[in-house]
Amino acid sequence: MSAKDFLEALRWRYATKLFDATRPIPADVLAQIVEATRLSPSSVNLQPYRLMLLTERDRIDALIPATWLPNRPKLQSCAALAVLTVPTDLGDHTVEAFLDQVAAHKGIPRESLAEVEAKAKGFLMAMTPEARIEWARRQAFLALGTLLSACAAARVDSCPMEGFVAENYDRALGLPEQRMTTAVLVALGYRDADDPAAAIPKYRRTITAEPSGS
Numbered sequence: 001m002s003a004k005d006f007l008e009a010l011r012w013r014y015a016t017k018l019f020d021a022t023r024p025i026p027a028d029v030l031a032q033i034v035e036a037t038r039l040s041p042s043s044v045n046l047q048p049y050r051l052m053l054l055t056e057r058d059r060i061d062a063l064i065p066a067t068w069l070p071n072r073p074k075l076q077s078c079a080a081l082a083v084l085t086v087p088t089d090l091g092d093h094t095v096e097a098f099l100d101q102v103a104a105h106k107g108i109p110r111e112s113l114a115e116v117e118a119k120a121k122g123f124l125m126a127m128t129p130e131a132r133i134e135w136a137r138r139q140a141f142l143a144l145g146t147l148l149s150a151c152a153a154a155r156v157d158s159c160p161m162e163g164f165v166a167e168n169y170d171r172a173l174g175l176p177e178q179r180m181t182t183a184v185l186v187a188l189g190y191r192d193a194d195d196p197a198a199a200i201p202k203y204r205r206t207i208t209a210e211p212s213g214s
């Protein structure tokens with residue numbers, strides 16, 4: 001995709017308020033969006049988030065009561081709901097589990113990662129437990145940006161949402177048992193012909209940065 005096509009995709013996308021409830025997203029397109037999200041970069045490459053992609057109508061419906069009122073029509077009409085979650089117990093064990101996987105993936109001795117391990121643990125432990133969750137959220141939000149861009153590239157409509165009750169989502173999704181919490185949601189689908197938001201012109205502030213030397 002050229003930079004020009006990418007810009008066109010970003011101009012095409014908007015936070016969709018109402019989806020065409022009769023149109024599912026083809027499985028291969030959903031798989032591409034998930035793969036793009038998986039490729040998102042993260043600090044120390046720890047990827048401290050998980051992506052749940054719900055496509056079953058009853059599972060999405062079960063979350064409607066935990067969603068703020070203005071966002072409910074999005075859940076009622078979307079084809080899929082992406083839920084980005086973050087761990088609430090980031091610590092040494094996170095780094096250890098991650099490096100076990102890296103060593104296995106690369107086929108290298110686990111001991112060769114001792115220095116990286118010490119640095120990553122030091123990095124995490126320098127933060128309070130609350131700051132660690134916030135750090136994980138920042139990484140999840142970067143993945144959110146990648147996900148939204150991938151949707152636009154695939155001409156799949158989306159609406160990112162922070163309007164939900166996290167505790168109730170966590171409970172409904174069984175996250176406390178996994179020591180995870182909900183960070184952000186994205187409703188996915190295809191815009192409904194009656195979505196009034198589609199006609200609202202996009203507003204963005206004028207960017208102030210200029211290439212240096214210009």
Ligand SMILES: Cc1cc2nc3c(=O)[nH]c(=O)nc-3n(C[C@H](O)[C@H](O)[C@H](O)COP(=O)(O)O)c2cc1C
Binds near residue numbers: 014015159162163
């Ligand atoms: C992190 C985040 C949370 C958002 N939460 C909501 C939400 O709960 N409900 C909603 O309708 N829109 C939500 N939005 C959409 C924004 O309002 C929208 O992206 C912004 O107004 C720009 O409009 P555009 O995306 O249509 O260009 C959210 C966007 C982001 C990035």
